[in-house]
Amino acid sequence: MTPAPAPRALQAPLVVEFPFTRSLGPVQSAFLTGLRERTVLGVRCHDGRVLVPPVEYDPVTAEELRELVEVAPTGTVTSWAWNPEPRQQQPLDRPFAWVLVRLDGADTAMLHAMDAPDAEGVHTGMRVRIRWAADRTGAITDIACFEPDEGGAARREPRAFDGRFADPVSGIVAPARLDYTYSPGQAQSRYLAALAERRTIGERCPACRKVYVPPRGACPTCGVATAEQVEVGPRGTVTTYCVVNIKAKNLDIEVPYVYAHIALDGADLALHGRIGGIPYDQVRMGLRVEAVWTEGGRYPDHYRPTGEPDADYDSYKELL
Amino acid sequence: MTRDVAIVAFGQSEHRRDSSEFSEVEMLMPVLHAVLGQVGLTTDQIDFTCSGSSDYLAGRAFSFTMALDGVGAWPPIAESHVEMDGAWALYEAWVKILTGEAETALVYAYGKSSPGELRDVLTRQLDPYYVAPLWPDSVSLAALQAQSLIDAGLTDERRLAAIAARYGARTGADDYVVRPLRRRDCPPIHDGAAAVVLAAGDTARRLCPRPAWIRGMDHRIEAHSLGVRDLSDSPSTRQAAERAGAFDAPVDTAELHAPFSSQEVVLRRALRLGDSVAVNPSGGALVANPVMAAGLIRLGEAAARIHRGQSQRALAHATSGPCLQQNLVAVLEAS
Numbered sequence: 001m002t003p004a005p006a007p008r009a010l011q012a013p014l015v016v017e018f019p020f021t022r023s024l025g026p027v028q029s030a031f032l033t034g035l036r037e038r039t040v041l042g043v044r045c046h047d048g049r050v051l052v053p054p055v056e057y058d059p060v061t062a063e064e065l066r067e068l069v070e071v072a073p074t075g076t077v078t079s080w081a082w083n084p085e086p087r088q089q090q091p092l093d094r095p096f097a098w099v100l101v102r103l104d105g106a107d108t109a110m111l112h113a114m115d116a117p118d119a120e121g122v123h124t125g126m127r128v129r130i131r132w133a134a135d136r137t138g139a140i141t142d143i144a145c146f147e148p149d150e151g152g153a154a155r156r157e158p159r160a161f162d163g164r165f166a167d168p169v170s171g172i173v174a175p176a177r178l179d180y181t182y183s184p185g186q187a188q189s190r191y192l193a194a195l196a197e198r199r200t201i202g203e204r205c206p207a208c209r210k211v212y213v214p215p216r217g218a219c220p221t222c223g224v225a226t227a228e229q230v231e232v233g234p235r236g237t238v239t240t241y242c243v244v245n246i247k248a249k250n251l252d253i254e255v256p257y258v259y260a261h262i263a264l265d266g267a268d269l270a271l272h273g274r275i276g277g278i279p280y281d282q283v284r285m286g287l288r289v290e291a292v293w294t295e296g297g298r299y300p301d302h303y304r305p306t307g308e309p310d311a312d313y314d315s316y317k318e319l320l
Numbered sequence: 321m322t323r324d325v326a327i328v329a330f331g332q333s334e335h336r337r338d339s340s341e342f343s344e345v346e347m348l349m350p351v352l353h354a355v356l357g358q359v360g361l362t363t364d365q366i367d368f369t370c371s372g373s374s375d376y377l378a379g380r381a382f383s384f385t386m387a388l389d390g391v392g393a394w395p396p397i398a399e400s401h402v403e404m405d406g407a408w409a410l411y412e413a414w415v416k417i418l419t420g421e422a423e424t425a426l427v428y429a430y431g432k433s434s435p436g437e438l439r440d441v442l443t444r445q446l447d448p449y450y451v452a453p454l455w456p457d458s459v460s461l462a463a464l465q466a467q468s469l470i471d472a473g474l475t476d477e478r479r480l481a482a483i484a485a486r487y488g489a490r491t492g493a494d495d496y497v498v499r500p501l502r503r504r505d506c507p508p509i510h511d512g513a514a515a516v517v518l519a520a521g522d523t524a525r526r527l528c529p530r531p532a533w534i535r536g537m538d539h540r541i542e543a544h545s546l547g548v549r550d551l552s553d554s555p556s557t558r559q560a561a562e563r564a565g566a567f568d569a570p571v572d573t574a575e576l577h578a579p580f581s582s583q584e585v586v587l588r589r590a591l592r593l594g595d596s597v598a599v600n601p602s603g604g605a606l607v608a609n610p611v612m613a614a615g616l617i618r619l620g621e622a623a624a625r626i627h628r629g630q631s632q633r634a635l636a637h638a639t640s641g642p643c644l645q646q647n648l649v650a651v652l653e654a655s
Contacts, residue, residue: 009342011340020448022448022449032449052547059545078547079464079468081463081464081499081500081501082496084496087437090455090457091454100546111456113454141453174452178440178441180379180435180436181340182378182380183435186341216345216386217346217389219392220388220392221395223363223389223392223393224353224392225349
């Protein structure tokens with residue numbers, strides 16, 4: 001076959017979403033539980049400095065830190081940035097200032113949002129106070145944001161705190177969602193476009209002449225682009241397989257079923273597919289199979305036996 | 321140090337806002353072939369391969385294993401990967417050659433930011449307990465740093481505009497992205513790739529008429545909490561530069577990885593760069609910013625000036641993380 005003109009590269013939405021569950025050490029647990037109780041804790045370093053938000057080790061000496069102190073919910077802005085177009089998951093849905101705030105009694109600053117009508121009212125050195133969230137769970141977002149507190153409370157020294165609360169939080173669940181537009185590139189777009197027409201297209205390495213299915217754009221042995229398209233199959237040989245006994249979530253396939261490596265005729269690499277149309281315990285290495293498309297399907301639903309005699313082991317042993 | 325190691329070749333792709341018609345390996349492979357072609361090597365003549373990239377950019381798990389197809393990684397080769405800018409891959413390859421386990425190394429980096437929203441994606445590298453839940457984006461954090469510089473009297477918006485103008489930005493009216501940073505103070509977001517070849521001693525002399533010898537290289541990191549740091553300064557850059565020998569003799573060229581105009585102010589101070597030094601003659605990250613490759617490009621561009629006879633002693637810097645969190649400094653010499 002001559003190289004086909006490249007179809008327009010495919011694109012599809014892709015959402016990557018994880019609810020990260022993270023455990024807390026004693027200092028972070030006390031701090032986040034404190035926020036739930038509207039109490040701000042810091043930790044004292046061996047040199048006397050108070051870190052807010054607190055960490056479990058000294059940022060300079062790496063010594064373990066455990067001496068908790070309570071600081072005020074008021075403080076002073078040490079830097080700021082006006083954010084005219086908040087992004088979706090940021091703390092406020094209207095223009096706001098990012099601020100670094102040194103709370104009264106602390107020697108370091110914490111990052112958060114500040115609610116203010118416009119940038120003109122924000123400046124380094126301004127006095128601010130915490131606005132607590134109505135629903136607090138033991139998370140940094142228990143602070144809804146800061147708000148201006150001009151002429152607010154005077155600076156005070158941190159107070160000792162034993163860090164004990166009823167029902168301390170021991171972990172956080174931090175949801176993270178990122179939205180992408182996935183594009184598989186030239187070779188895979190060609191492959192997927194042909195599959196939708198019920199043809200399986202591999203690509204040949206110009207150096208070693210191997211045919212890769214599915215093609216990934218490069219020969220992993222020679223490190224060069226594969227450009228020559230080669231139609232393979234539609235029949236092939238099961239080179240190896242496994243029996244799946246656990247039903248996957250949202251998958252409408254009865255277990256047990258067989259998942260196999262299938263070397264399509266003309267291909268130098270086996271691809272993966274499900275084997276149907278035969279009891280799971282009768283699938284074997286060397287079984288000859290062919291692709292089965294469902295109505296409107298853009299890729300083979302599964303592979304079924306062709307009824308041909310089994311392939312000789314020597315004919316596929318290099319593809320295992 | 322027991323052996324001399326040099327950058328003997330450098331190549332990079334065209335950097336584009338959107339490369340959706342190509343996969344990572346399709347974007348990368350021409351660069352690999354070009355850089356190997358410069359020194360007449362094939363992949364089987366490379367002793368060690370090291371790459372830098374981040375799967376989070378394109379949301380594609382294990383994308384670096386697919387990219388490896390482009391170097392011919394089967395049967396298995398000696399290979400490593402860092403989930404960092406390629407400058408740190410270069411550092412690993414340099415150490416590998418210093419140990420004597422390799423004579424040559426191929427280092428590459430690529431980034432495809434176009435499938436996602438980079439400002440959101442980069443929030444996922446932040447402290448997951450106290451910072452990431454607030455989703456502070458990369459421009460906002462850089463703006464906090466810029467304000468710290470302004471408050472310290474180290475720059476102002478007029479001087480930031482002058483820095484951006486040096487890289488071709490128009491002066492005059494320009495919208496704030498996040499105040500005090502305007503559009504011209506912020507880097508473009510590009511897809512792209514870069515690669516270098518390293519070689520030791522006589523191999524380097526054979527491959528390249530003017531090798532760029534790595535005289536020192538070091539990387540250091542700041543405390544991870546932004547509120548603990550003095551954002552107007554970069555002690556980690558200064559320390560890395562000291563340990564790389566940057567202050568032992570003057571440099572004529574400095575390639576600085578400063579994606580934001582304000583970060584150039586921080587780096588010039590930390591590195592004590594005078595007016596006689598050519599800073600970012602390549603154009604810098606404010607012009608071309610393929611994330612994860614932009615730092616490696618600074619090392620490559622500095623080396624290329626030595627290759628071309630335009631520099632005798634150059635400093636190259638790469639950064640990673642928010643507000644210049646982690647910094648790498650290398651010193652390259654023509655002889």
